[in-house]
Amino acid sequence: MTTAHNEPAPLDPQDWDAYRALAHRMLDESIDYLRDVRERPTWRPMPAEVRAALSNEPLPRAGRGDAAVYEDFLHLVRPYPNGNIHPRFWGWVMGTGTPQAAMADFLSSVMNPNVGGLEQSPVLVEKQVVKWCAELMGFPPTAGGILVSGGTMANVLSLAVARQRAAGFDVRTEGLQGTHPKLLVYASTEVHGWLKKACEFLGLGNTAFRRVPVHADFTVDVDAMAAMIRDDRAAGHRPFCIIGTAGTVQTGATDDLVALADLAAREQCWYHVDGAFGAMAALSPETAGQVRGMDRADSLAFDLHKWGYLPFDVAVVLTREDAALTDTFSMQAAYLASESRGIIAQTGIHFADRGIELTRSFKALKVWMQFRASGTDTLGAHIARNVQQAHALARAVEAHPALELVAPAPLNIVNFRYVPVAEPGTPQPDAAALDALNREILIQLQERGIAVPSGTTIHGRFAIRVAITNHRSRAEDFDALVEAVVAIGGELGGGMPTRA
Ligand SMILES: *Cc1c(COP(=O)(O)O)cnc(C)c1O
Numbered sequence: 001m002t003t004a005h006n007e008p009a010p011l012d013p014q015d016w017d018a019y020r021a022l023a024h025r026m027l028d029e030s031i032d033y034l035r036d037v038r039e040r041p042t043w044r045p046m047p048a049e050v051r052a053a054l055s056n057e058p059l060p061r062a063g064r065g066d067a068a069v070y071e072d073f074l075h076l077v078r079p080y081p082n083g084n085i086h087p088r089f090w091g092w093v094m095g096t097g098t099p100q101a102a103m104a105d106f107l108s109s110v111m112n113p114n115v116g117g118l119e120q121s122p123v124l125v126e127k128q129v130v131k132w133c134a135e136l137m138g139f140p141p142t143a144g145g146i147l148v149s150g151g152t153m154a155n156v157l158s159l160a161v162a163r164q165r166a167a168g169f170d171v172r173t174e175g176l177q178g179t180h181p182k183l184l185v186y187a188s189t190e191v192h193g194w195l196k197k198a199c200e201f202l203g204l205g206n207t208a209f210r211r212v213p214v215h216a217d218f219t220v221d222v223d224a225m226a227a228m229i230r231d232d233r234a235a236g237h238r239p240f241c242i243i244g245t246a247g248t249v250q251t252g253a254t255d256d257l258v259a260l261a262d263l264a265a266r267e268q269c270w271y272h273v274d275g276a277f278g279a280m281a282a283l284s285p286e287t288a289g290q291v292r293g294m295d296r297a298d299s300l301a302f303d304l305h306k307w308g309y310l311p312f313d314v315a316v317v318l319t320r321e322d323a324a325l326t327d328t329f330s331m332q333a334a335y336l337a338s339e340s341r342g343i344i345a346q347t348g349i350h351f352a353d354r355g356i357e358l359t360r361s362f363k364a365l366k367v368w369m370q371f372r373a374s375g376t377d378t379l380g381a382h383i384a385r386n387v388q389q390a391h392a393l394a395r396a397v398e399a400h401p402a403l404e405l406v407a408p409a410p411l412n413i414v415n416f417r418y419v420p421v422a423e424p425g426t427p428q429p430d431a432a433a434l435d436a437l438n439r440e441i442l443i444q445l446q447e448r449g450i451a452v453p454s455g456t457t458i459h460g461r462f463a464i465r466v467a468i469t470n471h472r473s474r475a476e477d478f479d480a481l482v483e484a485v486v487a488i489g490g491e492l493g494g495g496m497p498t499r500a
Pocket residue numbers: 093149150151152153155192194245247248249274275276277303315
């Protein structure tokens with residue numbers, strides 16, 4: 001739409017009062033949506049007509065107006081999320097979000113500052129948030145840090161720092177094209193998939209990732225790691241980084257972070273800890289002991305959008321020395337040079353010099369507001385409660401004759417499965433049939449909207465996996481899960497293929 005003088009239609013509202021009324025409606029209906037989340041199914045499949053409407057719409061060259069598009073959102077988009085704000089969502093590892101932080105995201109969008117740096121309050125807010133995070137994780141006040149989009153990005157940046165600091169040559173200048181020894185990084189077979197991606201992305205190559213075996217409790221075998229490092233050095237390679245995990249994605253195991261710190265010190269390797277969700281155990285005195293030694297890391301990566309309960313996306317990189325970040329990422333560009341006064345004074349491009357992005361959003365605001373509004377002790381209490389819920393669920397599984405724990409549940413993840421109680425004269429399902437039965441139970445839990453765990457395979461056995469990073473879950477939700485698994489298992493049990 002254009003005006004008579006060929007002026008484009010303004011992107012600001014033409015009628016601010018009408019816009020205010022619509023915006024108020026959006027806000028009111030959003031608050032109802034959050035308040036009533038428990039009454040909705042955890043997840044519902046998209047009807048074919050919704051899928052079609054969202055997939056094949058022609059490019060909207062002419063606008064429909066704000067009100068019409070909001071109606072479309074209400075009918076096509078809002079009813080069909082993956083469900084992670086629901087009290088009975090425990091799939092993969094996803095946070096719930098909070099109403100306070102949702103509003104903070106809105107306020108941040110309204111301000112819309114560029115937090116690459118510059119002389120402005122949002123930069124100080126993010127610096128403050130980084131300092132608080134360092135304190136929570138037991139890092140010194142001189143630590144450096146930056147907020148990024150997620151655990152993957154936080155870990156990738158950390159590995160880039162490790163490479164720059166511990167390669168033994170200047171990777172920024174020389175790259176990895178030279179004749180230097182092969183750089184190797186050590187982590188357990190249970191490390192999250194980011195590491196494979198990162199080794200490929202950073203030009204180290206997948207073979208630079210040395211996969212170290214784990215003990216029965218899924219923590220890394222530190223002696224085996226030490227032996228691999230010794231052998232690799234003898235073969236002329238350069239071990240440069242040791243990675244420990246605080247809370248593995250599969251079972252919630254935490255490596256011996258003290259022993260790994262000692263090993264890294266002995267071997268003069270960079271010590272990185274992936275604490276994507278597990279690092280948050282540090283927030284409660286009840287669970288902090290599980291991540292002992294994490295504070296000795298040279299770099300630590302963790303999400304706030306998983307077990308920090310904040311909305312996507314926000315994660316943190318911390319480095320023991322701030323210079324480690326600037327050594328790796330700072331750039332000098334004429335168009336970004338600092339002045340002694342004005343908008344680019346003092347702080348320069350503080351955050352663009354500590355990461356890979358130049359223009360950055362004000363994601364720090366939701367952290368700053370949530371921490372101040374609820375207090376980090378309250379967040380810690382929710383984390384401790386999630387651990388208690390996991391332990392209670394594990395006990396309920398062990399106590400039930402038709403359920404079986406598939407892995408230890410030290411933190412907030414429970415892997416279990418349904419195993420029909422043997423009746424005299426009826427054959428027990430074989431291994432493949434048991435896997436198929438549990439897959440079907442999982443899918444029915446999701447499709448019936450009862451709850452959303454996810455699935456995994458541990459030691460060749462399919463397990464229903466419950467990862468609790470949810471401040472809305474209550475004891476009754478886990479009772480409902482157990483009840484439903486047993487009920488669906490019972491319904492299906494007879495019809496499943498069994499060994500003759
Ligand atoms: C989720 C996860 C990651 C990746 O974090 P994203 O925020 O999904 O990018 C890395 N490591 C572990 C242990 C995780 O659980």
